[in-house]
Amino acid sequence: MSFWNAISITPTSALTAFVCFLIFTTALYFTREPAHGIILLLSRAMHRAMRLAANAILRAEDRLHARNRQVLLAAGREAEERLIEREFERIDSTVRRDLAQCSVLERRLSEEIIKLEEDHSRSTEVPPAPPGWLDAVKAVAKIPSNGDPVVADILGDIGESLGKAQDRAIAEYKAATKERHQQLSAMLPQWRNVQKLTTDLNKNVITLLDRSKVIDRHVENYEHILQKSDRALRMLEASALTNFFIATLVMVIAVGGALINFHLIARPMAEMVGNSSALGTFRISDVAALVIIMVEVSMGLFLMESLRITRLFPVIGALPDKLRVRMIYFTFTILFILASAEAGLAFMREILMQDELATNALLRGQAAVLLSAEFQWITTAAQMGLSFILPFALIFVAIPLEMFVQSARTVLGYFASALLKVVAVFLRVFGNVCTYMGGVMVTFYDLLVFGPLWLEGRLTKDRPDAHEIKANRVYSNEVVS
Amino acid sequence: MRQLLAIAVLLATGLTGCGEPNSQSRGIYMLMDTSGTYSEELQKARLIINVILTRLDTGDSFAVARIDTGSFSEKDIIAKATFDERPSLANRQKRVFQEALDNFVATVKPASYTDITGGVLQAAEYLNEKNSGRKVVLIFSDLAEDLKDGYIRDIPLELDGFDVVALNVTKLGSDNIDPRDYMRRLEAWRERVEASGGRWRVINDLDRLDTGFLG
Numbered sequence: 138m139s140f141w142n143a144i145s146i147t148p149t150s151a152l153t154a155f156v157c158f159l160i161f162t163t164a165l166y167f168t169r170e171p172a173h174g175i176i177l178l179l180s181r182a183m184h185r186a187m188r189l190a191a192n193a194i195l196r197a198e199d200r201l202h203a204r205n206r207q208v209l210l211a212a213g214r215e216a217e218e219r220l221i222e223r224e225f226e227r228i229d230s231t232v233r234r235d236l237a238q239c240s241v242l243e244r245r246l247s248e249e250i251i252k253l254e255e256d257h258s259r260s261t262e263v264p265p266a267p268p269g270w271l272d273a274v275k276a277v278a279k280i281p282s283n284g285d286p287v288v289a290d291i292l293g294d295i296g297e298s299l300g301k302a303q304d305r306a307i308a309e310y311k312a313a314t315k316e317r318h319q320q321l322s323a324m325l326p327q328w329r330n331v332q333k334l335t336t337d338l339n340k341n342v343i344t345l346l347d348r349s350k351v352i353d354r355h356v357e358n359y360e361h362i363l364q365k366s367d368r369a370l371r372m373l374e375a376s377a378l379t380n381f382f383i384a385t386l387v388m389v390i391a392v393g394g395a396l397i398n399f400h401l402i403a404r405p406m407a408e409m410v411g412n413s414s415a416l417g418t419f420r421i422s423d424v425a426a427l428v429i430i431m432v433e434v435s436m437g438l439f440l441m442e443s444l445r446i447t448r449l450f451p452v453i454g455a456l457p458d459k460l461r462v463r464m465i466y467f468t469f470t471i472l473f474i475l476a477s478a479e480a481g482l483a484f485m486r487e488i489l490m491q492d493e494l495a496t497n498a499l500l501r502g503q504a505a506v507l508l509s510a511e512f513q514w515i516t517t518a519a520q521m522g523l524s525f526i527l528p529f530a531l532i533f534v535a536i537p538l539e540m541f542v543q544s545a546r547t548v549l550g551y552f553a554s555a556l557l558k559v560v561a562v563f564l565r566v567f568g569n570v571c572t573y574m575g576g577v578m579v580t581f582y583d584l585l586v587f588g589p590l591w592l593e594g595r596l597t598k599d600r601p602d603a604h605e606i607k608a609n610r611v612y613s614n615e616v617v618s
Numbered sequence: 619m620r621q622l623l624a625i626a627v628l629l630a631t632g633l634t635g636c637g638e639p640n641s642q643s644r645g646i647y648m649l650m651d652t653s654g655t656y657s658e659e660l661q662k663a664r665l666i667i668n669v670i671l672t673r674l675d676t677g678d679s680f681a682v683a684r685i686d687t688g689s690f691s692e693k694d695i696i697a698k699a700t701f702d703e704r705p706s707l708a709n710r711q712k713r714v715f716q717e718a719l720d721n722f723v724a725t726v727k728p729a730s731y732t733d734i735t736g737g738v739l740q741a742a743e744y745l746n747e748k749n750s751g752r753k754v755v756l757i758f759s760d761l762a763e764d765l766k767d768g769y770i771r772d773i774p775l776e777l778d779g780f781d782v783v784a785l786n787v788t789k790l791g792s793d794n795i796d797p798r799d800y801m802r803r804l805e806a807w808r809e810r811v812e813a814s815g816g817r818w819r820v821i822n823d824l825d826r827l828d829t830g831f832l833g
Binding site for chain 1: 642643663668669672675676677703704705706712713716759
């Protein structure tokens with residue numbers, strides 16, 4: 138017996154359908170009020186649930202935003218502290234290198250000045266004046282002899298002596314003047330020395346002034362960060378985004394380098410650890426090559442930490458200097474050994490490739506082709522060089538890695554914050570849609586019972602529709618809320 | 619340096635679980651028909667074997683056996699090798715393998731009968747023993763079985779997980795008169811292999827040999 142036969146209460150199908158429709162609409166009419174209530178209650182419940190969820194998400198977003206702000210400020214503060222610290226270290230080294238020699242400089246200046254004073258005082262000595270009795274002797278020599286030969290001889294001798302004395306006096310005067318000029322000439326390099334010393338001193342002071350300006354700028358930024366100003370936040374946000382993208386780019390490049398390194402050593406590694414065993418879906422030789430590269434990267438990170446270039450491991454940075462220096466030597470030695478081993482593996486790779494090519498050529502009957510490989514040493518040398526250099530190049534991954542880790546915290550935080558906002562908006566929209574859907578379903582319900590409602594309207598023509606008033610009231614309240 | 623490598627590998631092994639033999643290793647067993655009607659085709663077989671050798675990797679197993687009067691015997695294996703884990707040694711094994719094949723092809727004498735079923739049974743036994751991840755039986759024959767009186771070969775084959783590839787299935791003189799013989803022969807082998815759980819394939823164009831069946 139089919140369903141239709143079971144419910145057939147009249148001889149014709151149309152009549153049965155009509156009767157069923159009547160029963161159905163009548164039943165709906167009598168349950169109209171509670172049905173409207175359930176529909177509106179459900180829509181209201183959905184609306185409130187969505188609104189509550191949206192509010193909770195927005196509160197979470199607020200907390201996340203606050204946390205992002207704190208993280209950003211903390212990172213910025215740390216970065217500025219580091220920069221200021223570095224600047225002070227530079228000033229310290231400048232002071233130690235240059236200004237520590239100030240006493241020496243001063244002593245040298247004093248010596249130069251003393252020498253100058255001595256030379257100057259020597260240069261001021263006046264040459265000896267001709268003796269005072271010369272005028273008297275000159276007057277005596279000019280007395281007429283009056284024909285007396287004895288007197289004439291005496292006077293002649295006096296005149297001759299006088300001439301000689303004058304010549305000697307002139308010569309002495311010239312010598313003394315020459316000596317003065319020589320002393321003044323000797324002062325010239327000393328003056329130049331003094332000038333150079335003062336210029337050097339001036340340069341050092343200017344350098345210090347420049348450094349102090351840089352420190353002033355950093356301190357100003359630091360103050361902004363401490364004050365949690367909007368300017369500082371904007372600056373740090375922009376900086377974090379830039380750092381994130383740059384670090385990602387450099388990391389991608391580094392991964393490329395690591396891949397090349399991997400391919401250079403994976404093949405010969407099979408010769409050492411075998412090629413048939415596997416770890417999961419990876420060949421053990423590939424895993425071994427990967428481990429070697431990872432060890433190299435780790436050693437690079439430790440080396441950079443020990444050099445205090447990065448600060449990913451605070452424990453290493455806090456080590457005593459002696460231990461830290463030992464760690465530098467230790468990590469560098471391991472890196473050097475690994476790089477050398479890689480160069481050896483690269484050489485072995487070339488040999489293996491040649492062997493495999495020769496075997497395959499032999500199997501294909503092309504043995505003669507391989508004999509003309511005269512420039513093979515170039516690729517071999519290139520592979521060995523690359524294998525040796527790449528581990529050292531990978532050391533510098535530590536710098537972008539640190540940048541990536543630090544900026545990723547901020548960038549991911551902002552991304553999560555934006556996502557939460559979008560979800561909150563979606564929930565609010567969905568809650569409102571639920572409310573309006575409640576109204577739509579109420580109207581649709583009334584559409585199904587249009588017959589009884591029409592009859593009710595005809596019978597209670599002069600009275601307001603109680604159901605409609607109630608439904609409208611509930612619906613209006615819902616929309617307003 | 620080896621110690622350092624060993625430590626690094628042990629560390630990786632400890633983190634990710636113990637190293638296991640590679641389940642991707644392949645086992646290939648090739649049967650070569652040396653009966654009178656087919657022995658002239660052996661030069662082609664030699665070329666195919668060389669191509670297969672170039673495709674095989676460390677850890678793979680390869681054996682070549684002849685089909686003669688009674689092929690269910692280890693004595694019919696001409697050359698066999700499981701290639702060493704080290705690529706350099708594997709290359710040396712390939713050269714030795716090729717030399718053995720060349721010697722065989724140069725000195726082979728035609729067999730009186732053709733026991734293909736015995737060869738397939740021997741191949742299954744060999745490959746099961748090797749426990750390879752992929753097992754392939756290559757039959758280089760016209761597939762016309764000709765058993766000596768007294769040899770019982772009407773027995774089920776156990777080829778579950780095997781790929782059976784018929785290579786260079788040449789037509790006999792009688793096939794030209796009635797091609798249905800050739801088709802019946804191929805169909806009979808296909809049914810037999812598939813009924814035993816294996817996958818059947820025929821490759822006759824050896825000039826463009828697709829070695830995809832090696833996996």
